[in-house]
Amino acid sequence: MESSALKNHLLLAALLCSACNVNVTDANESQPAPNAAQPDNSAAAQMAVKKAAYDFEVVQEQNPQQPSRILMAQVALDRWGFSPGILDGKDGMSYKAALRGFQAAHDLPVTGQFDQKTGAALLEGEARPTTYLVKIPDDFARGPFFDIPKGLNEQASLPALTYRNLLEKLAERFHTTPEALVALNPPGTKVAAGATIRVPAIDNQPVAQIEGDERGWGETLASLGVAKDQPQADHIVVDKSEGLLKVYNAQNRMIAQFPVTTGSQHDPLPLGEWTIKGVSRNPDFHYNPNLFWDASSKDQKAVLKPGPNGPVGVVWIDLSKDHYGIHGTPEPQTIGRTESHGCIRLTNWDAARLAQMVKSGVKAKFQA
Secondary structure, three states, X not given: OOOOOOOOHHHHHHHHHHHHOOEEOOOOOOOOOOOOOOOOOOHHHHHHHHHHXXXXXXXXXXXXXXXXXXXXXXXXXXXXXXXXXXXXXXXOHHHHHHHHHHHHHOOXXXXXXXXXXXXXXXXXXXXXXOEEEEEOOOOHHHOOOOOXXXXXXXXXXXXXXXXXXXXXXXXXXOOOOHHHHHHHOOOOOEEOOOOEEEEEOOOOOOOXXXXXXXXXXXXXXXXXXXXXXXXXXXXXXXXXXXXXXXXXXXXXXXXXXEEOEEOOOOOOOOXXXXXXXXXXXXOOXXXXXXXXXXXXXXXXXXXXXXXXXXXXXOEEEEEOOOOOEEEOOOOHXXXXXXXXXXXXXXXXXXXXXXXXXXXOOOEEEEEO
């Protein structure tokens, strides 16, 4: 399992925000007025409120911004389920791997380049936007937001492991990082309820109504811009050398690909064939320091509440190998760049998408 001793990337984000004069909401600035009318607590009204929280209104532009070709390709790859990881417009390993995966799956020359044939297949002749301006819904900006301590025992004291601030929450909704959002927007951009901000064009998803959904998974999917309905996996393959998780259907055709972090020198990826035992959405995290080689001698067993900034992010996909699973992460920019405690780690939005593709009994092959 994962340790929480990861670098706090929001320190850098805060410095960038300060340098670029981007104003960030890190607390609830949308409290109801003292004399506000009593709310309608009917089920229909509650669902309407939930939906409104994730309904980002696109603001029309007279002269739309011309995106970089790399960001254009990244957004299109994300839509197809061949994830480049974070959408940041940078030419990196995960981006090239996503292009190669898409090309292989669609019988194109595997070049790892956004060439003419790949562009025609990715974009399907559509002039879809790469970025757009959106208005931040009031309820999306409401929070709550918490500072997340590094220690797992300290994290256990929080009521939920939510986002640290609105900028981080927005970044995950649009499959990027706070730093990338800062770079997309001009100095002086306000990040608060009702404000307008430029984001990668990841479409709204409705709050899915799921039978027995006691942990708000429908809202989690909407908060990450992930559709409930996904193509179903027959089996998956995790390739250590490539740093990729590939999803195949019953015809052995690759239908999705995600960049992953897999194991470390202390906790290597368990090579072999395993089976998915189940999927825990918005799970509690049961911390046992005896399972962590780098745990402090002062640490004690603890139960951490759910949240995107928890050690396993928004989902835990359990494997037949004891203490191993596939899961999300509180630090999406580290995927493929840092080590894990043997588990397979994805961005929260990729992990959520994968969770909708797999079920108990799906085979998982881990190879070098």
